[in-house]
Amino acid sequence: MTYLIGLLSVVFFVLAIMIVSKSMSLSKGIQGTEQDQDTPLDGANNANAIGFIVFLVLGSIGAAWSFLHSKPDLLPIAASEHGLKTDKMFWVSMGVITIAFFVTNALLFVFPFMYRYKKGNIATFYPVNHKLELIWTVIPAIVMAVLVFTGWRTWRDITSQAPDNAVVIEVTGHQFGWYVRYSGNDDNKLGNNNYKLIDATNSIGIDYTDEKSFDDFTANEIHLPKGVPVLLKIKAQDVLHSVYLPYQRVKMDAVPGMPTKFWFVPNKTTDEMRYITGNSDFNYKLNCTEICGSGHFGMAITVFVDEPADYAVWCKQQKPFLTQNPDFLAKVPEKLKGKAQKYIEAPAAALDSTQASGATPAAATSLR
Amino acid sequence: MATATLHATDSQAHGHDHEHEHHELGFVQKYIFSEDHKTIAKQYLISGIIWAFFGGAMSIIFRLQLGFPNMDLTWLKPVLGQWIVEGKLEKEFYLALVTMHGTVMVFFVLTAGLSGTFSNFLIPLQIGARDMASGFINMLSYWFFFLASVIMFSSLFIETGPASGGWVIYPPLSALPQAMPGSGLGMTLWLTSMALFIVSQLMGGINYICTVINLRTRGMSFTKLPLTIWAFFFTAILGLLSFPVLLSAALLLIFDRSFGTSFYLSEIYIGGEALPNVGGSAILYQHLFWFLGHPEVYIVLLPALGITSEIIATNSRKPIFGYRAMIGSMLGITFLAFIVWAHHMFVTGMNPFLGSVFMFLTLIIAVPSAVKAFNYITTLWRGNIIFTPAMLFSIGLVSLFISGGLTGIILGNSALDINLHDTYFVVAHFHLVMGAASFFGLMAGVYHWFPKLFGKMMNKEAGYIHFWLTFVGVYCVFFPMHYIGLAGFPRRYYSFTALGNGRMEAFVDMNMFISIAAILTFLAQAIFAVNFFYSIFKGKRAPQNPWNSNTLEWTAPIEGIHGNWEGEIPAVYRWPYDYSKPGSAVDFIPQNVPYSATPESNFPEENEEIAKEKEIEGLLDSQNSSYSH
Numbered sequence: 001m002t003y004l005i006g007l008l009s010v011v012f013f014v015l016a017i018m019i020v021s022k023s024m025s026l027s028k029g030i031q032g033t034e035q036d037q038d039t040p041l042d043g044a045n046n047a048n049a050i051g052f053i054v055f056l057v058l059g060s061i062g063a064a065w066s067f068l069h070s071k072p073d074l075l076p077i078a079a080s081e082h083g084l085k086t087d088k089m090f091w092v093s094m095g096v097i098t099i100a101f102f103v104t105n106a107l108l109f110v111f112p113f114m115y116r117y118k119k120g121n122i123a124t125f126y127p128v129n130h131k132l133e134l135i136w137t138v139i140p141a142i143v144m145a146v147l148v149f150t151g152w153r154t155w156r157d158i159t160s161q162a163p164d165n166a167v168v169i170e171v172t173g174h175q176f177g178w179y180v181r182y183s184g185n186d187d188n189k190l191g192n193n194n195y196k197l198i199d200a201t202n203s204i205g206i207d208y209t210d211e212k213s214f215d216d217f218t219a220n221e222i223h224l225p226k227g228v229p230v231l232l233k234i235k236a237q238d239v240l241h242s243v244y245l246p247y248q249r250v251k252m253d254a255v256p257g258m259p260t261k262f263w264f265v266p267n268k269t270t271d272e273m274r275y276i277t278g279n280s281d282f283n284y285k286l287n288c289t290e291i292c293g294s295g296h297f298g299m300a301i302t303v304f305v306d307e308p309a310d311y312a313v314w315c316k317q318q319k320p321f322l323t324q325n326p327d328f329l330a331k332v333p334e335k336l337k338g339k340a341q342k343y344i345e346a347p348a349a350a351l352d353s354t355q356a357s358g359a360t361p362a363a364a365t366s367l368r
Numbered sequence: 369m370a371t372a373t374l375h376a377t378d379s380q381a382h383g384h385d386h387e388h389e390h391h392e393l394g395f396v397q398k399y400i401f402s403e404d405h406k407t408i409a410k411q412y413l414i415s416g417i418i419w420a421f422f423g424g425a426m427s428i429i430f431r432l433q434l435g436f437p438n439m440d441l442t443w444l445k446p447v448l449g450q451w452i453v454e455g456k457l458e459k460e461f462y463l464a465l466v467t468m469h470g471t472v473m474v475f476f477v478l479t480a481g482l483s484g485t486f487s488n489f490l491i492p493l494q495i496g497a498r499d500m501a502s503g504f505i506n507m508l509s510y511w512f513f514f515l516a517s518v519i520m521f522s523s524l525f526i527e528t529g530p531a532s533g534g535w536v537i538y539p540p541l542s543a544l545p546q547a548m549p550g551s552g553l554g555m556t557l558w559l560t561s562m563a564l565f566i567v568s569q570l571m572g573g574i575n576y577i578c579t580v581i582n583l584r585t586r587g588m589s590f591t592k593l594p595l596t597i598w599a600f601f602f603t604a605i606l607g608l609l610s611f612p613v614l615l616s617a618a619l620l621l622i623f624d625r626s627f628g629t630s631f632y633l634s635e636i637y638i639g640g641e642a643l644p645n646v647g648g649s650a651i652l653y654q655h656l657f658w659f660l661g662h663p664e665v666y667i668v669l670l671p672a673l674g675i676t677s678e679i680i681a682t683n684s685r686k687p688i689f690g691y692r693a694m695i696g697s698m699l700g701i702t703f704l705a706f707i708v709w710a711h712h713m714f715v716t717g718m719n720p721f722l723g724s725v726f727m728f729l730t731l732i733i734a735v736p737s738a739v740k741a742f743n744y745i746t747t748l749w750r751g752n753i754i755f756t757p758a759m760l761f762s763i764g765l766v767s768l769f770i771s772g773g774l775t776g777i778i779l780g781n782s783a784l785d786i787n788l789h790d791t792y793f794v795v796a797h798f799h800l801v802m803g804a805a806s807f808f809g810l811m812a813g814v815y816h817w818f819p820k821l822f823g824k825m826m827n828k829e830a831g832y833i834h835f836w837l838t839f840v841g842v843y844c845v846f847f848p849m850h851y852i853g854l855a856g857f858p859r860r861y862y863s864f865t866a867l868g869n870g871r872m873e874a875f876v877d878m879n880m881f882i883s884i885a886a887i888l889t890f891l892a893q894a895i896f897a898v899n900f901f902y903s904i905f906k907g908k909r910a911p912q913n914p915w916n917s918n919t920l921e922w923t924a925p926i927e928g929i930h931g932n933w934e935g936e937i938p939a940v941y942r943w944p945y946d947y948s949k950p951g952s953a954v955d956f957i958p959q960n961v962p963y964s965a966t967p968e969s970n971f972p973e974e975n976e977e978i979a980k981e982k983e984i985e986g987l988l989d990s991q992n993s994s995y996s997h
Contacts, residue, residue: 044832055840111745124948126749277869291541294460298866
């Protein structure tokens with residue numbers, strides 16, 4: 001930090017001193033001939049011309065140094081399959097624009113120095129050159145075409161239909177947090193929900209007239225299996241939010257009234273990342289990237305990427321929302337009550353206390 | 369036409385103001401409710417400068433929060449009052465600052481301050497007209513803007529605070545007062561102010577277009593127009609076609625907020641209750657907003673590029689390279705500006721196929737932009753360059769335009785945008801390419817045309833210092849910001865504590881550095897302010913043509929008289945870029961010098977033009993009658 005501030009102050013200071021001293025000495029010398037418009041102030045003119053060269057040199061050093069300095073923290077390690085591809089494409093594009101950046105800026109700063117005003121010099125009358133213009137229209141056009149084409153192919157793959165075996169997880173944004181719902185251990189299908197059914201307990205308005213809801217479970221953290229396609233179904237309750245998984249390179253807005261989705265394949269478990277980063281407290285986060293109110297900056301939920309086997313174990317440990325809140329059985333239509341009944345623990349527990357103990361494992365197994 | 373209107377109102381109202389000569393305007397008509405384009409331009413300029421300082425100060429306050437999150441801000445309490453709680457900036461107020469900074473800078477400074485000032489000032493003077501097509505509408509345009517300013521400014525002082533949903537005010541956040549305090553009265557005032565602002569822009573735009581088309585002096589064909597005028601002309605067209613869409617977006621939002629409609633609202637549960645609205649689309653608003661929002665980028669940028677073209681050519685003492693290519697690329701940008709808006713929405717859940725289309729269109733717009741950059745650089749090549757402060761700012765603009773524009777190639781690629789959308793990478797990109805670049809255009813314009821605006825010269829040395837501090841400062845602020853974005857820092861975050869994994873800590877230094885650079889850059893603007901206001905009153909008297917420029921405004925009297933020229937308006941015979949023409953004894957030949965007067969430097973095809981000079985002269989009567997003299 002001290003280096004940075006030092007560098008900045010030096011740059012500012014040197015420039016200021018340089019210009020002040022140049023122009024002071026100049027305005028002294030020039031006072032007599034001030035009205036003469038045909039002789040621009042040569043000294044200040046040269047100082048400004050040199051200024052561009054100084055800026056070019058110091059700026060290039062600053063750009064290169066600051067880049068190398070922050071490189072380790074740029075684009076945090078990609079932890080999804082498409083993330084590896086987009087990162088690669090990013091660095092290729094970055095290479096192209098870096099070349100353009102240095103070449104054009106160098107010309108832009110060197111020309112003023114080379115062709116600064118000199119008494120007696122006459123500028124070259126050079127109004128047009130169609131060949132030159134054609135060249136620098138066509139070259140950017142070709143470069144753009146290549147970039148567009150590769151970008152389009154990657155974009156098409158990322159936004160394609162999720163594979164059928166994808167694990168479906170629903171993420172719902174609200175002020176200020178995320179609700180997560182899993183499609184359950186039995187049918188891998190999310191049940192309907194409806195914002196009008198939201199109450200103090202049923203915070204995402206799960207609709208229990210839909211039998212697919214019965215085995216859905218909620219959680220306070222997100223678990224994802226490694227190496228398996230994951231389909232996020234994204235919703236919002238109140239205002240816009242945006243799902244952002246920085247390591248997985250996932251971003252998609254959550255829009256009230258319009259479900260969105262994003263599928264990807266996580267490829268590094270939390271443990272692997274802890275090992276790679278050497279940080280035993282490492283955790284993936286899901287942040288919000290669409291302004292949503294005062295708590296926007298703190299709207300995060302922890303994400304764990306597990307080995308598929310560990311993920312399966314974790315899922316098995318989760319109890320369906322219906323099991324945890326048996327009151328909602330009352331909302332289930334009569335004809336589906338039978339199907340819903342198997343997710344209700346209480347009768348099983350009651351059975352357990354009065355009858356032989358063999359019933360409990362059976363009921364518990366049916367949960368899984 | 370305009371003068372006629374003026375004289376008519378003159379003789380009717382405000383008779384008591386006229387103690388002097390009969391046609392002398394009273395104070396109110398001359399300086400306040402003026403219909404003279406030069407006065408209106410100054411009104412826009414000074415309003416813009418005042419707004420720029422407010423907008424800049426806001427950014428400094430939130431940069432303090434971002435750079436020094438643990439700083440005790442109690443010392444700001446006398447200014448901010450209850451927005452400082454226990455020495456900390458209120459979280460809602462942080463968002464309000466971000467929102468108002470964006471709104472003020474984009475609309476009030478870079479749209480009204482830049483285009484309002486220079487379109488008004490330069491169009492009549494450079495095309496050779498006595499005034500705007502309608503001086504009265506022009507006056508209304510400014511006063512609608514003024515009213516919009518007053519309303520926006522008043523929203524800073526209400527208890528619930530100004531609008532805080534980001535300058536894009538996406539609903540439902542902006543539509544529901546229960547979502548955040550700033551979406552209450554503050555948002556109502558924001559929408560009212562913007563509606564008036566749009567009215568002002570439309571009146572201005574219609575005037576600019578009419579004036580350019582109808583009131584050019586004799587001989588001033590479209591291919592002889594300075595590039596400034598072309599830029600203002602395209603800007604006005606962009607504004608005229610896109611601002612109404614924002615107005616309708618704002619109107620629908622007003623309906624949703626106040627009259628219970630559901631244009632943007634659907635299936636919302638907030639504050640413990642389910643709202644009745646169904647069937648609306650929050651994405652619809654984003655489409656409407658960005659249909660203006662993207663052209664808006666070029667509305668602020670094109671005038672700056674036009675100003676730069678003029679200044680670079682003049683001070684390189686060379687014709688602008690590729691005059692027609694410059695017009696063509698501006699035309700291309702103008703057209704493409706309308707069909708790239710959805711690149712702001714790649715990850716909103718919009719159909720991915722649309723994303724592909726907009727990625728393609730967006731990257732095409734890089735081509736005309738690249739052509740412009742190359743043409744500027746070639747104009748410098750083998751010039752005889754004089755570094756006036758205006759020239760320095762113009763070269764700075766080209767650099768910022770290139771540096772900021774290049775990252776647009778990354779962001780316009782929808783696959784790469786997934787990770788970078790709504791991070792500081794975007795903030796860095798657009799601040800360089802449209803924010804700083806347009807601001808540099810504004811500064812370049814002020815330094816270049818100050819002698820014409822106020823009849824005085826600004827202090828050059830102060831201008832040099834102002835430029836170098838600002839140029840270095842802007843790069844120090846926005847270059848490192850790319851890194852923060854690449855590290856995945858989202859924008860509009862009050863603090864980065866929730867990122868976890870030591871990511872915030874890695875960039876504490878960088879954020880501090882950016883904040884310090886921003887504060888220094890902001891303070892450097894005081895040099896400009898002092899120079900500007902001091903020179904208006906105490907500056908050295910300007911010569912007739914201080915930069916030896918070719919355009920028509922430098923033939924008009926220095927003191928800026930009503931009607932612009934005494935007697936006949938000069939005729940135009942040549943394009944505006946005859947600098948350092950081979951054979952000519954002087955290194956500039958103004959547009960009003962006929963080819964017959966310069967046989968030594970004429971090209972063969974230009975000698976043929978001599979025959980047409982009689983024809984141009986003959987247009988005098990019809991021109992005079994068109995001004996109803």
